[in-house]
Amino acid sequence: SASHRLWPEIEQVVHQQVAWARLGLGDSGTGWQLFAEDGEMRMYRREEEVDGMVVDPLKAVHIVKGITGHEVCHYFFSPQYRYDWETTLEQMTVLETIADDSCLFLQTHKRIWPASQRDVIFWSHIRHLPNDQDRDGPDIWTVVNHSTEHKDYPANSGKCVRIFLTVCMLCQTRVIPPKEGTPITRDNISCKITYCSVVNPGGWAPASVLRALYKREYPKFLKRFTSYVTNQTKDKPIMF
Numbered sequence: 001s002a003s004h005r006l007w008p009e010i011e012q013v014v015h016q017q018v019a020w021a022r023l024g025l026g027d028s029g030t031g032w033q034l035f036a037e038d039g040e041m042r043m044y045r046r047e048e049e050v051d052g053m054v055v056d057p058l059k060a061v062h063i064v065k066g067i068t069g070h071e072v073c074h075y076f077f078s079p080q081y082r083y084d085w086e087t088t089l090e091q092m093t094v095l096e097t098i099a100d101d102s103c104l105f106l107q108t109h110k111r112i113w114p115a116s117q118r119d120v121i122f123w124s125h126i127r128h129l130p131n132d133q134d135r136d137g138p139d140i141w142t143v144v145n146h147s148t149e150h151k152d153y154p155a156n157s158g159k160c161v162r163i164f165l166t167v168c169m170l171c172q173t174r175v176i177p178p179k180e181g182t183p184i185t186r187d188n189i190s191c192k193i194t195y196c197s198v199v200n201p202g203g204w205a206p207a208s209v210l211r212a213l214y215k216r217e218y219p220k221f222l223k224r225f226t227s228y229v230t231n232q233t234k235d236k237p238i239m240f
């Protein structure tokens with residue numbers, strides 16, 4: 001709801017992240033390195049460190065047949081499905097339902113040796129940016145997750161190191177219109193996904209360990225998540 005204390009930040013970060021995700025990878029001079037490829041999925045990162053900590057921005061582009069951007073964002077945003085696809089999740093708590101399109105989450109992720117266990121608090125917002133103004137503009141569905149604080153869960157007060165992140169799942173649906181008068185089926189649709197994330201690991205961890213961990217976990221995550229959406233939607237009516 002527009003009166004919530006986080007609303008101004010949600011508005012500002014969502015628009016900033018949508019603009020960033022839509023930028024693509026720019027020309028080769030922008031330092032994006034392709035580090036993983038699988039079918040239609042391409043994952044890029046930029047090597048960046050803050051106070052000696054790896055905070056490599058990540059940008060992944062993936063094209064998935066048979067699902068829509070609304071469906072991808074629905075399953076990414078909704079808490080009830082998260083344990084099905086987020087394999088590194090140990091505990092997820094919805095701290096606050098801000099509105100029907102905005103939630104506040106506390107997540108603890110499984111410890112990944114040799115680093116200590118991590119937790120994160122973030123708001124999550126799902127948004128449809130229709131292209132009604134200019135017909136051939138992109139019709140976008142997006143979910144933005146952005147870390148924030150919560151008075152009842154101070155950082156680094158328990159066993160976990162608090163991480164900080166900003167994540168944007170931006171989707172554009174493509175429809176190849178079928179023969180005149182025949183209904184659109186899942187064979188006629190595909191979704192172009194741009195997934196951007198910046199994770200600050202909170203406490204120090206060796207750069208080599210973090211980069212190896214990201215190289216393994218991110219491709220696994222995006223493939224598993226998109227396969228999950230395909231399986232969940234295959235026998236259901238299309239959510240445009």
Ligand SMILES: CCCCCc1ccc(-c2ccc(S(=O)(=O)CCO)cc2)cc1[C@H]1C[C@H]1c1ccccn1
Pocket residue numbers: 086088107109112115116118120145163165167197199201205210213214217218221
């Ligand atoms: C030394 C440990 C460094 C930090 C470990 C860690 C924690 C959270 C996260 C993370 C938290 C949320 C999101 S999301 O996109 O908002 C979805 C909702 O869950 C995404 C990734 C990542 C990682 C890093 C493992 C890496 C990793 C990468 C993709 C998936 C799982 N793990």
